[in-house]
Amino acid sequence: MALTKRQRARVFRGVQYGIGLLIVVIFALTANWANLKNAFFNVDVALSMFPRIITVGLYNTVIYTALGFSVGLVLGLVLALMRLSTVRVYRGLAIAYIEFFRGLPALLVLIAVGYGVPLAFPGTIFDKYTALAIGLGIVASAYMAETFRAGIQAVPAGQVEAARSLGLSSGRTTSFVVIPQAFKIILPPLTNELIALTKDSSLALFLGSTIAEQELTQMGRIALNTSKSLTPVVVAGFCYLIITLPLGYLSRYLERRTGGAKISTTPESISVGGPA
Amino acid sequence: MTASNEPEVVVEVSGLTKSFGPLEVLRGIDLRVNRGEVVCIIGPSGSGKSTLLRCVNLLEAPNGGRVAVNGVELTDPDVDIDAARRRIGMVFQSFNLFSHLNVLNNLMFAQRKVLGRDKAQAQEVAMANLTRVGLAEKANAMPNQLSGGQQQRVAIARALSMDPDVMLFDEPTSALDPELVGDVLNVMRTLAEDGMTMLVVTHEMLFAREVASRVLFMDAGVVVEEGPAEQVIGDPQQERTRTFLARVLDPIHQHGNPQ
Numbered sequence: 001m002a003l004t005k006r007q008r009a010r011v012f013r014g015v016q017y018g019i020g021l022l023i024v025v026i027f028a029l030t031a032n033w034a035n036l037k038n039a040f041f042n043v044d045v046a047l048s049m050f051p052r053i054i055t056v057g058l059y060n061t062v063i064y065t066a067l068g069f070s071v072g073l074v075l076g077l078v079l080a081l082m083r084l085s086t087v088r089v090y091r092g093l094a095i096a097y098i099e100f101f102r103g104l105p106a107l108l109v110l111i112a113v114g115y116g117v118p119l120a121f122p123g124t125i126f127d128k129y130t131a132l133a134i135g136l137g138i139v140a141s142a143y144m145a146e147t148f149r150a151g152i153q154a155v156p157a158g159q160v161e162a163a164r165s166l167g168l169s170s171g172r173t174t175s176f177v178v179i180p181q182a183f184k185i186i187l188p189p190l191t192n193e194l195i196a197l198t199k200d201s202s203l204a205l206f207l208g209s210t211i212a213e214q215e216l217t218q219m220g221r222i223a224l225n226t227s228k229s230l231t232p233v234v235v236a237g238f239c240y241l242i243i244t245l246p247l248g249y250l251s252r253y254l255e256r257r258t259g260g261a262k263i264s265t266t267p268e269s270i271s272v273g274g275p276a
Numbered sequence: 277m278t279a280s281n282e283p284e285v286v287v288e289v290s291g292l293t294k295s296f297g298p299l300e301v302l303r304g305i306d307l308r309v310n311r312g313e314v315v316c317i318i319g320p321s322g323s324g325k326s327t328l329l330r331c332v333n334l335l336e337a338p339n340g341g342r343v344a345v346n347g348v349e350l351t352d353p354d355v356d357i358d359a360a361r362r363r364i365g366m367v368f369q370s371f372n373l374f375s376h377l378n379v380l381n382n383l384m385f386a387q388r389k390v391l392g393r394d395k396a397q398a399q400e401v402a403m404a405n406l407t408r409v410g411l412a413e414k415a416n417a418m419p420n421q422l423s424g425g426q427q428q429r430v431a432i433a434r435a436l437s438m439d440p441d442v443m444l445f446d447e448p449t450s451a452l453d454p455e456l457v458g459d460v461l462n463v464m465r466t467l468a469e470d471g472m473t474m475l476v477v478t479h480e481m482l483f484a485r486e487v488a489s490r491v492l493f494m495d496a497g498v499v500v501e502e503g504p505a506e507q508v509i510g511d512p513q514q515e516r517t518r519t520f521l522a523r524v525l526d527p528i529h530q531h532g533n534p535q
Contacts (some may be wrong), residue, residue, distance in 0.1 A: 161335055162372035162431075166438060167362035168384035176389065180376050 038229075045231040049223055053216070058239050064132045064201040069194055071137025076144030081174070083149050094145065101142035107203050109172075110135040114207040127211045132204055140197050147193065152178055152184035179261040191251035195244050216240060284444045286311050286473045287332055292341035294327055302328045303497035305341070309442065314474045316484035316505070319494035320520055325477045326369075328494070329446050332475065333364045346441050362390055365435030365443040369450050371427040373419035379406070379430050380415040383437045391438065398437075405433035409463050425456030429463055436467075443467065445476040481524060485509045493517045 003011065038175050048236035082094035101109060113135035118126050165175040207220065220236030295301040301324045309315050317325045330336040332343060334350050334357055343350045348360050349518050383402035386435050387393045393401070406412045409429040419427055428448055435443060445464065449457040462486035468474055468487050478484055484491050484505055491508040492500040493516075512518045513532045 102338065156370075156372075158368060158370050158372035159374060162366075162368065163386070165333055165335060165361055165364070165366035166434070167358050167390040168386060169358050176385070177374060177376075181374075184376065187301060269470075 040230045040234050042227070042229045043172070044233040045223070045227045045229045046235050048227070049219070049232060051237050053223075053235055053239060056212065056214055057216040057219040057236070057241070059215055060204075060213060061198065061201050061217075061239070062243065063129070064136065064204055065194070065198045067129060067133035068136025068140055068201065069197055071133050072140025072144050072193075072197070074183055075137055075141035077148050077179070079141060079145035080148030080152060083151060085147060087124075098142045098145050101138055102146075106136070106200050107206060108140045109139050110203050111206060113138065128204070128207060128209055131207060132201070136197060136200060136203075140193065143193055143196075144190070147186050147189050149181065151182035155181045175179050188251050190257040191247055191254060195247045195251070198243050198247070199240065279512070283308050286313075286346060287475060288342075289328075289332065290342045292328070292331060293339045294324070294331060294336060295339050300337070301497055302331070303498060305497075307492070309473060309475055311441075311473050312471045313489045314472075314476065314487055315490045315492065316488035317475070317477045317492045317494055318479070318481070318484060318509075318520075318524075319492075319500075320380065323494040324493045324497040326446050329444050329475060329477050332444055333361050333366055335366075344498070346526045358390070362438055363441045365438060367428070367431050367435055367442035367443065367445045371419075371424070371431045371446040371451070373427055373431055373434070375419050377413070377419075377448050378421070379411070379417050382419070382430060383434045386434075387437055391495045401437050401439075402433070405436045406430070408436065410459075410464075411431045423456060424452045425459045428452065428460045431464055431469070432460075442473040442475065443459065445478065447477050447479065449478070449480060479524065481509055481521070493520065495520070 079094045079097060080097070081096070082090040085091055085094075110132070114128075114131040117131070117134070118124070159177055159181065160173055163177045168176070201215060204213075204215050205218035205221065214222070214237050216236045220232040223232035223235075224230065277308075285308055287307065289305055292302050292305040292307075293300070296323070303324075305328055307326075307328070309397040317328065319325050326442055327336055331338045332345065333352075334343065338351060341351070345360060345364055350357065350360050366522060373379075374385065377385060380399065380402055383395050383405060384395070386400040387398040387401060390396065391398075403412060403415065409432055411426060411429055411433070414422060414426060414430070419430070422430065432443075432448075450463070452460065458481070461480060464474070464476070464483070465487050476484070476488070486505075488505045490503065491505045492499050493508055493514070495516050499513060501508055501517045507513075508517065509521060512521055
Protein backbone atom coordinates (compact mmCIF):
# COMPACT_ATOMS: atom_id res chain seq x y z
CA MET A 1 0.00 0.00 0.00
CA ALA A 2 1.67 3.19 -1.11
CA LEU A 3 1.39 6.17 1.22
CA THR A 4 0.12 9.52 -0.05
CA LYS A 5 2.53 12.41 -0.24
CA ARG A 6 1.04 13.91 2.88
CA GLN A 7 1.34 10.66 4.83
CA ARG A 8 4.94 10.20 3.74
CA ALA A 9 5.72 13.73 4.95
CA ARG A 10 4.20 12.95 8.34
CA VAL A 11 6.14 9.72 8.73
CA PHE A 12 9.34 11.52 7.75
CA ARG A 13 8.64 14.30 10.26
CA GLY A 14 8.06 11.66 12.98
CA VAL A 15 11.42 10.06 12.22
CA GLN A 16 13.13 13.47 12.49
CA TYR A 17 11.57 14.12 15.89
CA GLY A 18 12.57 10.61 17.01
CA ILE A 19 16.21 11.08 16.07
CA GLY A 20 16.33 14.47 17.76
CA LEU A 21 14.81 13.09 20.93
CA LEU A 22 17.20 10.13 20.91
CA ILE A 23 20.25 12.40 20.75
CA VAL A 24 18.97 14.49 23.65
CA VAL A 25 18.26 11.39 25.74
CA ILE A 26 21.71 9.90 25.09
CA PHE A 27 23.42 13.11 26.18
CA ALA A 28 21.14 13.48 29.19
CA LEU A 29 21.83 9.94 30.39
CA THR A 30 25.56 9.85 29.77
CA ALA A 31 26.49 13.32 31.07
CA ASN A 32 27.71 13.66 34.64
CA TRP A 33 25.14 16.14 35.91
CA ALA A 34 26.63 16.41 39.38
CA ASN A 35 29.95 17.55 37.92
CA LEU A 36 28.28 20.04 35.65
CA LYS A 37 26.16 21.44 38.42
CA ASN A 38 29.16 21.95 40.69
CA ALA A 39 31.23 23.52 37.96
CA PHE A 40 28.73 25.79 36.24
CA PHE A 41 26.01 26.49 38.77
CA ASN A 42 27.80 27.20 42.02
CA VAL A 43 25.46 29.63 43.74
CA ASP A 44 28.06 30.99 46.17
CA VAL A 45 30.49 31.80 43.38
CA ALA A 46 27.72 33.41 41.35
CA LEU A 47 26.54 35.57 44.24
CA SER A 48 30.09 36.65 45.04
CA MET A 49 30.32 38.24 41.57
CA PHE A 50 27.45 40.62 42.26
CA PRO A 51 27.08 43.52 42.22
CA ARG A 52 30.42 44.29 40.52
CA ILE A 53 29.67 42.18 37.44
CA ILE A 54 26.80 44.60 36.79
CA THR A 55 28.14 47.91 38.09
CA VAL A 56 31.57 47.48 36.51
CA GLY A 57 31.48 44.62 33.98
CA LEU A 58 28.16 45.20 32.30
CA TYR A 59 28.65 48.94 32.55
CA ASN A 60 32.02 48.85 30.78
CA THR A 61 30.80 46.44 28.11
CA VAL A 62 27.98 48.84 27.29
CA ILE A 63 30.33 51.83 27.31
CA TYR A 64 32.96 50.18 25.09
CA THR A 65 30.30 49.01 22.66
CA ALA A 66 28.62 52.40 22.56
CA LEU A 67 31.95 54.15 21.94
CA GLY A 68 32.98 51.74 19.19
CA PHE A 69 29.55 51.89 17.60
CA SER A 70 29.45 55.70 17.59
CA VAL A 71 32.86 55.98 15.98
CA GLY A 72 31.95 53.19 13.55
CA LEU A 73 28.71 54.91 12.63
CA VAL A 74 30.32 58.24 11.77
CA LEU A 75 33.35 56.70 10.05
CA GLY A 76 31.16 54.16 8.26
CA LEU A 77 28.89 56.87 6.89
CA VAL A 78 31.85 58.88 5.62
CA LEU A 79 33.32 55.75 4.02
CA ALA A 80 30.01 54.86 2.38
CA LEU A 81 29.72 58.35 0.89
CA MET A 82 33.31 58.11 -0.33
CA ARG A 83 32.60 54.66 -1.75
CA LEU A 84 29.69 56.11 -3.75
CA SER A 85 31.50 59.29 -4.72
CA THR A 86 32.08 60.19 -8.33
CA VAL A 87 35.67 61.06 -7.36
CA ARG A 88 37.77 58.04 -8.18
CA VAL A 89 40.38 58.73 -5.48
CA TYR A 90 37.72 58.72 -2.74
CA ARG A 91 36.20 55.54 -4.11
CA GLY A 92 39.57 53.81 -4.21
CA LEU A 93 40.49 54.86 -0.68
CA ALA A 94 37.17 53.70 0.70
CA ILE A 95 37.38 50.32 -1.03
CA ALA A 96 40.95 49.81 0.19
CA TYR A 97 39.99 50.70 3.76
CA ILE A 98 36.89 48.51 3.79
CA GLU A 99 38.62 45.48 2.27
CA PHE A 100 41.64 45.86 4.55
CA PHE A 101 39.88 46.17 7.89
CA ARG A 102 37.09 43.75 7.04
CA GLY A 103 39.71 41.14 6.29
CA LEU A 104 41.58 41.45 9.60
CA PRO A 105 40.60 39.89 12.93
CA ALA A 106 39.25 42.57 15.23
CA LEU A 107 41.72 41.45 17.87
CA LEU A 108 44.74 42.32 15.73
CA VAL A 109 43.37 45.76 14.94
CA LEU A 110 42.64 46.37 18.60
CA ILE A 111 46.16 45.38 19.65
CA ALA A 112 47.71 47.45 16.87
CA VAL A 113 45.74 50.51 17.96
CA GLY A 114 46.07 49.91 21.69
CA TYR A 115 49.85 49.51 21.63
CA GLY A 116 50.75 51.28 18.40
CA VAL A 117 49.21 54.69 18.97
CA PRO A 118 51.03 55.37 22.29
CA LEU A 119 54.28 54.38 20.56
CA ALA A 120 53.63 56.60 17.56
CA PHE A 121 52.52 59.59 19.60
CA PRO A 122 54.29 59.37 22.95
CA GLY A 123 52.96 61.60 25.66
CA THR A 124 49.42 61.75 24.36
CA ILE A 125 46.75 60.76 26.82
CA PHE A 126 45.47 57.50 25.41
CA ASP A 127 43.32 55.64 27.90
CA LYS A 128 41.55 52.37 27.35
CA TYR A 129 38.27 54.02 26.46
CA THR A 130 39.89 55.95 23.63
CA ALA A 131 41.78 52.89 22.44
CA LEU A 132 38.59 50.85 22.28
CA ALA A 133 36.56 53.63 20.71
CA ILE A 134 39.10 53.86 17.90
CA GLY A 135 39.96 50.15 17.62
CA LEU A 136 36.39 48.83 17.67
CA GLY A 137 35.26 51.86 15.66
CA ILE A 138 37.73 51.10 12.87
CA VAL A 139 36.58 47.51 12.63
CA ALA A 140 32.88 48.33 12.89
CA SER A 141 33.12 51.13 10.34
CA ALA A 142 34.35 48.75 7.64
CA TYR A 143 31.17 46.69 8.00
CA MET A 144 28.84 49.61 8.52
CA ALA A 145 30.19 51.37 5.43
CA GLU A 146 28.89 48.50 3.32
CA THR A 147 25.55 48.54 5.15
CA PHE A 148 25.22 52.28 4.63
CA ARG A 149 26.14 51.92 0.97
CA ALA A 150 23.45 49.33 0.42
CA GLY A 151 20.95 51.52 2.27
CA ILE A 152 21.84 54.60 0.26
CA GLN A 153 21.59 52.67 -2.98
CA ALA A 154 18.17 51.36 -1.90
CA VAL A 155 16.77 54.91 -1.79
CA PRO A 156 14.95 55.32 -5.12
CA ALA A 157 16.75 57.54 -7.63
CA GLY A 158 13.52 59.52 -8.03
CA GLN A 159 13.93 60.91 -4.51
CA VAL A 160 17.25 62.45 -5.49
CA GLU A 161 15.85 63.74 -8.78
CA ALA A 162 12.92 65.35 -6.99
CA ALA A 163 15.22 67.08 -4.52
CA ARG A 164 17.65 68.26 -7.19
CA SER A 165 14.85 69.55 -9.39
CA LEU A 166 13.65 71.67 -6.46
CA GLY A 167 17.05 73.33 -6.44
CA LEU A 168 18.66 71.47 -3.55
CA SER A 169 22.39 71.02 -3.86
CA SER A 170 23.90 67.57 -4.04
CA GLY A 171 25.15 67.78 -0.46
CA ARG A 172 21.83 68.91 0.97
CA THR A 173 20.02 66.23 -0.99
CA THR A 174 22.29 63.61 0.57
CA SER A 175 21.92 65.03 4.08
CA PHE A 176 18.21 65.72 4.16
CA VAL A 177 16.70 63.24 1.70
CA VAL A 178 18.99 60.27 1.08
CA ILE A 179 20.53 59.62 4.50
CA PRO A 180 17.30 59.88 6.54
CA GLN A 181 15.61 57.40 4.19
CA ALA A 182 18.65 55.11 4.00
CA PHE A 183 18.84 55.08 7.78
CA LYS A 184 15.30 53.83 8.07
CA ILE A 185 16.06 51.04 5.62
CA ILE A 186 19.23 49.87 7.35
CA LEU A 187 18.05 50.05 10.96
CA PRO A 188 17.54 46.27 11.24
CA PRO A 189 20.99 45.28 9.88
CA LEU A 190 22.54 48.09 11.91
CA THR A 191 21.01 46.60 15.06
CA ASN A 192 22.58 43.27 14.17
CA GLU A 193 25.94 44.98 13.89
CA LEU A 194 25.44 46.48 17.32
CA ILE A 195 24.87 42.99 18.72
CA ALA A 196 28.03 41.69 17.06
CA LEU A 197 29.99 44.63 18.40
CA THR A 198 28.70 44.02 21.92
CA LYS A 199 30.36 40.63 21.81
CA ASP A 200 33.51 41.98 20.16
CA SER A 201 33.95 44.44 23.01
CA SER A 202 35.15 41.39 24.98
CA LEU A 203 38.42 41.67 23.06
CA ALA A 204 39.16 44.60 25.38
CA LEU A 205 40.60 42.06 27.80
CA PHE A 206 43.70 41.77 25.63
CA LEU A 207 44.60 45.40 26.19
CA GLY A 208 45.20 45.10 29.91
CA SER A 209 43.12 47.17 32.23
CA THR A 210 42.71 48.56 35.71
CA ILE A 211 40.05 47.05 37.94
CA ALA A 212 37.64 49.81 37.08
CA GLU A 213 38.09 49.21 33.35
CA GLN A 214 37.21 45.51 33.30
CA GLU A 215 34.32 44.43 31.16
CA LEU A 216 32.18 41.29 31.37
CA THR A 217 34.48 38.73 29.76
CA GLN A 218 37.55 39.87 31.64
CA MET A 219 35.73 39.86 34.97
CA GLY A 220 34.39 36.42 34.19
CA ARG A 221 37.88 35.21 33.34
CA ILE A 222 39.39 36.58 36.55
CA ALA A 223 36.60 35.11 38.64
CA LEU A 224 37.22 31.83 36.82
CA ASN A 225 40.82 31.76 38.04
CA THR A 226 40.12 32.77 41.63
CA SER A 227 37.05 30.64 42.22
CA LYS A 228 38.22 27.44 40.49
CA SER A 229 34.65 27.19 39.24
CA LEU A 230 33.15 27.59 35.77
CA THR A 231 30.16 29.47 37.17
CA PRO A 232 31.54 32.91 36.17
CA VAL A 233 31.22 31.85 32.52
CA VAL A 234 27.51 31.34 33.02
CA VAL A 235 27.11 34.61 34.90
CA ALA A 236 29.04 36.63 32.30
CA GLY A 237 27.15 34.92 29.49
CA PHE A 238 23.86 35.73 31.20
CA CYS A 239 24.92 39.39 31.37
CA TYR A 240 25.64 39.48 27.64
CA LEU A 241 22.17 38.11 26.96
CA ILE A 242 20.71 40.92 29.09
CA ILE A 243 22.11 43.28 26.44
CA THR A 244 21.78 41.27 23.25
CA LEU A 245 18.33 39.70 23.63
CA PRO A 246 16.49 43.07 23.78
CA LEU A 247 18.58 44.26 20.83
CA GLY A 248 17.58 41.16 18.88
CA TYR A 249 13.96 41.84 19.72
CA LEU A 250 14.41 45.46 18.62
CA SER A 251 15.96 44.33 15.34
CA ARG A 252 13.03 42.03 14.55
CA TYR A 253 10.55 44.72 15.52
CA LEU A 254 12.23 47.28 13.25
CA GLU A 255 12.36 44.77 10.42
CA ARG A 256 8.62 44.16 10.72
CA ARG A 257 7.90 47.85 10.91
CA THR A 258 10.02 48.90 7.94
CA GLY A 259 8.96 45.83 5.95
CA GLY A 260 12.38 44.26 5.28
CA ALA A 261 11.40 43.68 1.63
CA LYS A 262 12.70 47.13 0.72
CA ILE A 263 16.26 46.02 1.21
CA SER A 264 16.04 43.11 -1.19
CA THR A 265 15.61 45.57 -4.05
CA THR A 266 19.30 46.46 -3.85
CA PRO A 267 21.59 44.84 -6.36
CA GLU A 268 23.89 43.66 -3.61
CA SER A 269 22.56 42.23 -0.40
CA ILE A 270 23.29 44.03 2.81
CA SER A 271 26.09 42.69 4.95
CA VAL A 272 24.52 41.62 8.20
CA GLY A 273 27.59 39.88 9.51
CA GLY A 274 29.13 41.97 12.23
CA PRO A 275 32.79 42.49 12.94
CA ALA A 276 34.39 39.20 13.88
CA MET B 277 3.95 89.19 -10.97
CA THR B 278 6.43 88.84 -13.82
CA ALA B 279 8.61 91.84 -14.43
CA SER B 280 8.28 93.43 -17.82
CA ASN B 281 11.97 93.11 -18.64
CA GLU B 282 11.93 89.30 -18.43
CA PRO B 283 12.32 87.56 -21.77
CA GLU B 284 9.23 86.32 -23.53
CA VAL B 285 10.97 83.07 -24.39
CA VAL B 286 11.06 80.95 -21.25
CA VAL B 287 12.62 77.78 -22.59
CA GLU B 288 14.99 77.76 -25.52
CA VAL B 289 16.58 74.56 -26.71
CA SER B 290 18.78 74.42 -29.78
CA GLY B 291 20.70 71.62 -31.46
CA LEU B 292 20.23 69.35 -28.44
CA THR B 293 21.82 65.91 -28.68
CA LYS B 294 21.95 63.16 -26.09
CA SER B 295 23.30 59.62 -26.27
CA PHE B 296 23.27 56.79 -23.78
CA GLY B 297 26.36 54.90 -24.83
CA PRO B 298 25.95 54.02 -28.49
CA LEU B 299 22.23 54.83 -28.40
CA GLU B 300 21.39 58.24 -29.83
CA VAL B 301 18.26 59.34 -27.97
CA LEU B 302 18.09 62.98 -29.08
CA ARG B 303 19.41 63.93 -32.49
CA GLY B 304 19.33 67.69 -32.73
CA ILE B 305 16.25 69.14 -31.06
CA ASP B 306 15.15 72.77 -31.35
CA LEU B 307 12.39 73.95 -29.07
CA ARG B 308 11.06 77.28 -27.86
CA VAL B 309 8.43 77.80 -25.21
CA ASN B 310 7.08 81.30 -24.75
CA ARG B 311 5.68 82.67 -21.52
CA GLY B 312 2.18 81.39 -20.87
CA GLU B 313 2.37 78.70 -23.53
CA VAL B 314 1.42 75.08 -22.91
CA VAL B 315 3.50 72.83 -25.13
CA CYS B 316 2.68 69.13 -25.21
CA ILE B 317 5.20 66.59 -26.45
CA ILE B 318 3.74 63.38 -27.78
CA GLY B 319 5.31 60.38 -29.42
CA PRO B 320 5.95 56.65 -29.08
CA SER B 321 7.92 55.31 -26.13
CA GLY B 322 11.63 55.48 -26.78
CA SER B 323 11.20 58.53 -28.98
CA GLY B 324 13.28 60.63 -26.55
CA LYS B 325 10.50 62.90 -25.28
CA SER B 326 11.14 62.25 -21.59
CA THR B 327 14.88 62.63 -22.13
CA LEU B 328 14.24 65.97 -23.81
CA LEU B 329 12.20 67.12 -20.82
CA ARG B 330 14.86 65.95 -18.40
CA CYS B 331 17.49 67.85 -20.36
CA VAL B 332 15.54 71.08 -19.88
CA ASN B 333 16.42 71.15 -16.16
CA LEU B 334 19.62 69.21 -16.72
CA LEU B 335 18.57 66.09 -14.82
CA GLU B 336 20.16 64.54 -17.89
CA ALA B 337 23.31 66.24 -19.11
CA PRO B 338 23.09 66.77 -22.89
CA ASN B 339 25.99 65.75 -25.10
CA GLY B 340 25.62 68.73 -27.36
CA GLY B 341 23.52 71.80 -28.03
CA ARG B 342 22.23 74.54 -25.80
CA VAL B 343 19.50 74.80 -23.18
CA ALA B 344 18.47 78.17 -21.79
CA VAL B 345 15.67 78.89 -19.34
CA ASN B 346 14.71 82.48 -18.68
CA GLY B 347 17.83 83.59 -20.47
CA VAL B 348 20.12 81.57 -18.19
CA GLU B 349 22.18 79.12 -20.16
CA LEU B 350 21.99 75.84 -18.25
CA THR B 351 24.49 74.13 -20.52
CA ASP B 352 27.18 76.61 -19.46
CA PRO B 353 29.58 74.50 -17.33
CA ASP B 354 29.94 77.33 -14.83
CA VAL B 355 26.22 77.91 -14.33
CA ASP B 356 24.79 77.71 -10.79
CA ILE B 357 22.53 74.81 -11.68
CA ASP B 358 20.83 74.73 -8.26
CA ALA B 359 19.84 78.37 -8.60
CA ALA B 360 18.52 77.77 -12.12
CA ARG B 361 16.46 74.74 -11.08
CA ARG B 362 14.65 76.75 -8.39
CA ARG B 363 12.64 78.41 -11.12
CA ILE B 364 11.87 75.22 -13.03
CA GLY B 365 9.15 73.05 -11.52
CA MET B 366 9.24 69.35 -12.34
CA VAL B 367 6.52 66.73 -11.96
CA PHE B 368 7.49 63.09 -12.38
CA GLN B 369 5.64 60.05 -13.63
CA SER B 370 6.27 58.30 -10.31
CA PHE B 371 5.39 61.37 -8.14
CA ASN B 372 8.62 61.12 -6.07
CA LEU B 373 7.21 62.67 -2.93
CA PHE B 374 9.73 62.53 -0.10
CA SER B 375 8.53 59.39 1.63
CA HIS B 376 9.97 60.35 5.03
CA LEU B 377 8.12 63.67 5.19
CA ASN B 378 4.42 64.40 5.51
CA VAL B 379 2.59 66.33 2.82
CA LEU B 380 3.06 69.74 4.41
CA ASN B 381 6.78 69.18 4.96
CA ASN B 382 7.14 67.92 1.39
CA LEU B 383 5.91 71.33 0.31
CA MET B 384 7.81 73.37 2.90
CA PHE B 385 11.15 71.57 2.76
CA ALA B 386 12.70 73.15 -0.34
CA GLN B 387 11.04 76.51 0.33
CA ARG B 388 12.91 76.71 3.61
CA LYS B 389 16.21 75.12 2.57
CA VAL B 390 16.49 76.66 -0.88
CA LEU B 391 14.48 79.87 -0.86
CA GLY B 392 15.20 80.60 2.83
CA ARG B 393 11.58 81.34 3.65
CA ASP B 394 10.69 81.29 7.33
CA LYS B 395 8.39 78.64 8.69
CA ALA B 396 5.22 80.72 8.76
CA GLN B 397 5.73 82.00 5.24
CA ALA B 398 6.58 78.55 3.85
CA GLN B 399 3.53 77.08 5.53
CA GLU B 400 1.29 79.79 4.13
CA VAL B 401 2.55 79.17 0.59
CA ALA B 402 2.27 75.41 1.08
CA MET B 403 -1.32 75.57 2.30
CA ALA B 404 -2.29 77.93 -0.52
CA ASN B 405 -0.94 75.47 -3.08
CA LEU B 406 -2.51 72.46 -1.38
CA THR B 407 -5.82 74.28 -1.52
CA ARG B 408 -5.17 74.97 -5.19
CA VAL B 409 -4.91 71.23 -5.92
CA GLY B 410 -7.82 70.45 -3.59
CA LEU B 411 -5.87 68.61 -0.90
CA ALA B 412 -5.66 71.07 2.00
CA GLU B 413 -7.17 68.47 4.32
CA LYS B 414 -4.30 66.06 3.61
CA ALA B 415 -1.59 68.40 4.93
CA ASN B 416 -0.60 66.04 7.74
CA ALA B 417 -0.86 62.77 5.81
CA MET B 418 2.18 60.75 4.86
CA PRO B 419 2.68 60.15 1.11
CA ASN B 420 2.01 56.41 1.36
CA GLN B 421 -1.42 57.14 2.83
CA LEU B 422 -2.48 58.90 -0.37
CA SER B 423 -3.75 57.52 -3.65
CA GLY B 424 -1.57 57.91 -6.71
CA GLY B 425 -3.71 60.77 -7.99
CA GLN B 426 -3.49 62.56 -4.66
CA GLN B 427 0.27 62.04 -4.53
CA GLN B 428 0.64 63.53 -7.98
CA ARG B 429 -1.45 66.55 -7.05
CA VAL B 430 0.73 67.04 -3.96
CA ALA B 431 3.79 66.76 -6.22
CA ILE B 432 2.35 69.51 -8.42
CA ALA B 433 1.67 71.66 -5.34
CA ARG B 434 5.24 71.03 -4.16
CA ALA B 435 6.67 72.28 -7.44
CA LEU B 436 4.29 75.29 -7.44
CA SER B 437 5.39 76.26 -3.93
CA MET B 438 8.75 77.30 -5.39
CA ASP B 439 7.00 79.89 -7.60
CA PRO B 440 8.44 78.43 -10.82
CA ASP B 441 8.56 80.24 -14.15
CA VAL B 442 7.88 77.05 -16.01
CA MET B 443 6.49 73.65 -15.08
CA LEU B 444 7.79 70.45 -16.65
CA PHE B 445 5.49 67.43 -16.58
CA ASP B 446 6.98 64.03 -17.37
CA GLU B 447 4.05 61.72 -18.20
CA PRO B 448 2.26 62.84 -15.02
CA THR B 449 -0.70 60.50 -15.42
CA SER B 450 0.98 57.39 -16.85
CA ALA B 451 1.38 55.67 -13.48
CA LEU B 452 -2.19 56.36 -12.35
CA ASP B 453 -5.26 54.17 -12.24
CA PRO B 454 -7.58 55.33 -15.02
CA GLU B 455 -10.21 56.75 -12.68
CA LEU B 456 -7.62 58.99 -10.99
CA VAL B 457 -6.26 60.54 -14.19
CA GLY B 458 -9.03 63.13 -14.44
CA ASP B 459 -8.27 64.83 -11.11
CA VAL B 460 -4.65 65.39 -12.07
CA LEU B 461 -5.50 66.62 -15.57
CA ASN B 462 -8.04 69.04 -14.12
CA VAL B 463 -5.40 70.54 -11.86
CA MET B 464 -3.09 70.90 -14.85
CA ARG B 465 -5.82 72.44 -16.94
CA THR B 466 -6.55 75.03 -14.26
CA LEU B 467 -2.85 75.76 -14.06
CA ALA B 468 -2.74 76.34 -17.80
CA GLU B 469 -5.76 78.63 -17.62
CA ASP B 470 -3.99 80.62 -14.90
CA GLY B 471 -1.25 81.35 -17.41
CA MET B 472 1.48 78.96 -16.21
CA THR B 473 4.12 78.16 -18.80
CA MET B 474 4.05 74.39 -19.19
CA LEU B 475 6.00 71.76 -21.06
CA VAL B 476 4.14 68.46 -20.87
CA VAL B 477 5.18 65.00 -22.04
CA THR B 478 1.94 63.06 -22.22
CA HIS B 479 -0.05 60.26 -23.79
CA GLU B 480 -3.34 62.03 -22.99
CA MET B 481 -4.30 63.15 -26.50
CA LEU B 482 -7.58 64.67 -25.38
CA PHE B 483 -5.76 66.83 -22.85
CA ALA B 484 -3.15 67.85 -25.42
CA ARG B 485 -5.83 68.68 -27.92
CA GLU B 486 -7.87 70.81 -25.54
CA VAL B 487 -5.19 72.51 -23.44
CA ALA B 488 -2.01 72.72 -25.50
CA SER B 489 -1.09 75.88 -27.35
CA ARG B 490 1.28 73.78 -29.41
CA VAL B 491 1.97 70.08 -29.88
CA LEU B 492 5.27 68.46 -30.81
CA PHE B 493 5.35 64.97 -32.22
CA MET B 494 8.68 63.25 -31.60
CA ASP B 495 9.97 60.01 -33.03
CA ALA B 496 13.44 58.45 -33.00
CA GLY B 497 15.07 61.46 -31.36
CA VAL B 498 13.80 64.17 -33.69
CA VAL B 499 10.79 66.47 -33.79
CA VAL B 500 8.78 65.09 -36.70
CA GLU B 501 5.91 67.51 -36.64
CA GLU B 502 5.04 70.63 -34.71
CA GLY B 503 2.10 72.98 -34.70
CA PRO B 504 -1.22 73.89 -33.13
CA ALA B 505 -2.97 71.00 -31.39
CA GLU B 506 -5.88 70.85 -33.88
CA GLN B 507 -3.41 70.46 -36.67
CA VAL B 508 -0.92 67.94 -35.23
CA ILE B 509 -3.51 65.76 -33.54
CA GLY B 510 -6.56 66.56 -35.67
CA ASP B 511 -4.96 66.70 -39.09
CA PRO B 512 -1.40 65.32 -38.97
CA GLN B 513 0.72 66.01 -42.04
CA GLN B 514 3.38 63.37 -41.53
CA GLU B 515 2.87 59.66 -42.09
CA ARG B 516 4.66 58.76 -38.81
CA THR B 517 2.38 61.06 -36.86
CA ARG B 518 -0.70 59.56 -38.49
CA THR B 519 0.41 56.00 -37.71
CA PHE B 520 1.16 56.88 -34.09
CA LEU B 521 -2.11 58.70 -33.54
CA ALA B 522 -4.12 55.93 -35.15
CA ARG B 523 -2.59 53.44 -32.73
CA VAL B 524 -3.05 55.66 -29.68
CA LEU B 525 -6.57 56.87 -30.42
CA ASP B 526 -7.91 53.53 -31.61
CA PRO B 527 -5.67 50.84 -30.16
CA ILE B 528 -7.90 47.83 -30.93
CA HIS B 529 -9.11 48.68 -34.42
CA GLN B 530 -5.87 49.70 -35.98
CA HIS B 531 -5.96 52.38 -38.65
CA GLY B 532 -9.54 53.25 -37.84
CA ASN B 533 -11.48 50.37 -39.35
CA PRO B 534 -15.23 50.94 -39.14
CA GLN B 535 -16.95 49.26 -36.19
